[in-house]
Amino acid sequence: MRIVLQKSFLLAVILLSNASGAANASLSSAYAPELNRGQLIAAARAGGDYLIRMQRRDGSFHYYYDPAQDRFESRRYNIVRHAGTALSLLDLYAATRDGRYLESSRRAITFLKTRLKSVRSGEAAYVLDYDGKAKLGANGLALAALAKQIELDRKTADRKSAARLANLILAMQRRDGSFESRYRLRTGDPEGIASLYYPGEAILGLILFYRSNGDKRLLDCARRGADYLIESQRMLGALPPDAWLMQALEALYNIGREKKYAEHSIALAEAMIADQYSESDPAGYSGGFGPGPPRATPAAARAEGLVAAYRVARSTGDSRAAKIAGSLKACASFQLAQQFSVRNSTSLPNPRRAAGGFREGLTSMKIRIDFVQHNISSLVGIAKALY
Secondary structure, eight states: HHHHHHHHHHHHHHHHHHHHHHHHHHHHIIEEEEEEEHHHHHHHHHHHHHHHHHHHHSOOOOOOTTTTTEEEOOOOOOHHHHHHHHHHHHHHHHHHHHHEEEEEEEEHHHHHHHTEEEOSSSSEEEOOOOOOEEEEEHHHHHHHHHHHHHOTTTTTHEEEEEEEEHHHHHHBBBBBBBSEEEEEEEOOOOOOOOOSSHHHHHHHHHHHHHHHOOOHHHHHHHHHHHHHHHHHTTTTTSSOOOOHHHHHHHHHHHHHOOHHHHHHHHHHHHHHHHTTTOTTTSSOOTTTTTTOOOHHHHHHHHHHHHHHHHHHHHTTTOOOHHHHHHHHHHHHHHHHBBOTTTTTTTTTSSSSHHTTTTTTTTTTEEEHHHHHHHHHHHHHHHHHHHO
């Protein structure tokens, strides 16, 4: 057994080395000098095609795939990441108008709604994850996906479920504008560890839904939440990589043109860029983010926030827009180098299955649905913003 495991590990290392070499070569010889809108959209479409192939009949996805072994790994499903994946498919449909992505998003949302549970009053609902927790982020991203569906697919959109999700987020906000990180299913349940990303996800969901129904309660809640986060983050020694908040701040800025939302979004962008690797760092690192070896998902997620900050900076005439644009181009090059394609997958046991997926990073070939999700949305965003 030990010999078999050692051989399997060695194969994975060899395959990873081959894939990394091909990816790094493509980074230096093709992607960096020739980025264009068509290339970025094609990469996002390849990611969408991967998700379609990975989607099960019930609308869920094969969650974790190891291309080195051509094996789906048994991991507990994460409904927060599922909701984000549904949202990314809608982003891709909006950019391409390819009905395959819309149909896949419909099935993903249908599955997502099987996890909606009513509170006692029946006027609100929470998303129950597979670990038995009702997370603020799950409600936020589920609401964002449903709101996006209302915008793009009115015939099948579910306004009632969106309203129930929004009502729970409203109930989870504290007086100071902060949010409970989990809806407590039982009296005495601990709140648990707060996630950096949940409040921004919730605020974004509220704003997207507000744009479709004009319910001022949603906008007021979003503003209070954003104001709380801005003040609390300014008190930190360093600003966090809160990309979901950056997207929410752009949406808020576009509604009221309030300067504080633009300023904080750009400040978060500058803090992110300070952690970005450059050409002077080790081979394959350029465009990714530290600390440690760069990974695909942190790069792509940060790029989503940077796209939002870039649009705000451009809208306000802020000179830092050029710096953010340069960061996004470097990030896109790094992201493309993490994607499996015909060129870099010949050593894999099943190249067609892996094609379009984004590996975890330079030290892992594994693909999880959120690795693909964030890359799809960010590459579409970069393509539309810069090219």
